[in-house]
Amino acid sequence: MIRDYHSPERVEDALALLARGAVAVGGATALYTAKSSRDIELVDVTRLGLDQITVDKDKVVIGAGVTLSRLGAAADIPGMPGALLRKAARAVASEPLRNMITVAGNVAGLNYWADLPPVLLALDATVEVRKQGQAPSAHPIAACLEAGKHPWEGGMIAAVTVPLTQAAQVFGYERFVRTVTDYSLATACVTMTRDGALMRNVHLVIGALQARPHRAAKAEAKLEGKAYDAAAVDEAIATLGDLPVAPNFRASPGYRRQLAGVLSRRALMTAYEWARES
Amino acid sequence: MRFNAKINGLKREIECAPGATLLEVLRLMGYKSVKQGCDREGTCGACTVLLDGTPILSCITPAPRVAGREVTTVEALGDPSRPHPIQAAFVNAGAVQCGYCTPGMLLSTKALLDRNKKPTDEQIATALSGNLCRCTGYVKIVEAVRNAAAALTEEQKP
Incomplete structure (x- = not known):
């Protein structure tokens, strides 16, 4: 039951409401499907001016209220992170939903099928949190995607920051859906830095298999520092055979686990092909 | 709550309850072109309206969110005696069968053609990706959007 709805225009006013237990609402796309019987007071955070994308030399700061449509069209974000963020944002759901879903909502209201969080994890993003009477704090996305108490509780996400480097970064991003607007059955996102022929700083993130995206650490270890070749990829993909999969009605766990392997292989190949051409 | x-x-x-959806409010105000389909899931697009010119789903939009902003429904486009070129294109192409999805389709089309005078079929499909039609198979709808784009371009020639 929604007992009140506030639309503050100053961050301080929003923080004061959130500190007393009100709930932040951004895109609101999950507001009415949440089966909560709790009496809640909502704080609309879409009028706080947090809808800007700011590109600096070493990072891009994406305001909490940036919609996925806006992110998908953000041609000003340079390099690999820009290309990956645009590709992932454009792949999400349908156009009207992309016009509503916000970057912060995709993190705070994490759904297992969400397409942006795996990408943010692969990009080593950090989440900026604001709370009343406290200095802003930054939290690694990995910690924010874990279960349990989240750093923004009692406050709000203000921005998501993605680092930009001069290194030769490449990515591969693959998702599999039954129809273009359906939820992902599995996603795989690879980022790495090219060091001559060698793969460095390899991140392989699997999404939509479990409640939250996760890095495939064993697979990453098999690839780190090695030259890309079929044997190295086979060895890495083989480690995905024991991935835990949360069951859902869309496809069997075995199918989705195998799919994750296929998508990971494709993502690695895409990243490598990009590295070879660049 | 009360707002303008x-x-x-x-x-x-x-005037509405704080938890009212925009869909509920618009229909109570008499804007019956805005349809309830999936209802509060945002998956079918029958409730599509334009908020400051951008397509959104009114069944999952809190009504108070539109305070001070501009909402457009199909009632603003035209009527049977004076249809908007987009409406005429849908009728002439046979893009309407049961008609339940049509208001959402028309508004998604309007938003697309307002920013892109000559969209490709791929851009049309993307723009209509949130609007489900269970009757037509989309072929005639895409044709109607193409024709509407041509008609609007022709209309704007000096």
Whole structure:
């Protein structure tokens, strides 16, 4: 039951409401499907001016209220992170939903099928949190995607920051859906830095298999520092055979686990092909 | 709650419960072109309206969110005696069968053609990706959008 709805225009006013237990609402796309019987007071955070994308030399700061449509069209974000963020944002759901879903909502209201969080994890993003009477704090996305108490509780996400480097970064991003607007059955996102022929700083993130995206650490270890070749990829993909999969009605766990392997292989190949051409 | 918003160009005072959806409010105000389909899931697009010119789903939009903003429904486009070129294109192409999805389709089309005078079929499909039609198979709808784009371009020639 929604007992009140506030639309503050100053961050301080929003923080004061959130500190007393009100709930932040951004895109609101999950507001009415949440089966909560709790009496809640909502704080609309879409009028706080947090809808800007700011590109600096070493990072891009994406305001909490940036919609996925806006992110998908953000041609000003340079390099690999820009290309990956645009590709992932454009792949999400349908156009009207992309016009509503916000970057912060995709993190705070994490759904297992969400397409942006795996990408943010692969990009080593950090989440900026604001709370009343406290200095802003930054939290690694990995910690924010874990279960349990989240750093923004009692406050709000203000921005998501993605680092930009001069290194030769490449990515591969693959998702599999039954129809273009359906939820992902599995996603795989690879980022790495090219060091001559060698793969460095390899991140392989699997999404939509479990409640939250996760890095495939064993697979990453098999690839780190090695030259890309079929044997190295086979060895890495083989480690995905024991991935835990949360069951859902869309496809069997075995199918989705195998799919994750296929998508990971494709993502690695895409990243490598990009590295070879660049 | 009480707030003002512009609906189809007219300033309106709206009174509703804090948890009311925009769909509920618009239908109670008489804007019956806005349809309830999936209802509160945002998957079918029958409830599509334009908020400041951008397509959104009114069944999952809190009504108070539109305070001070402009909402457009199909009632603003035209009527049977004076249809908007997009409406005429849908009728002429046979893009309407049961008609339930049509208001959402028309508004998604309007938003697309407002920013892109000559969209490709791929851009049309992307723009209509949130609007489900269970009757037509989309072929005639895409044709209607193409024809509407041509008609609007022709209309704007000096």
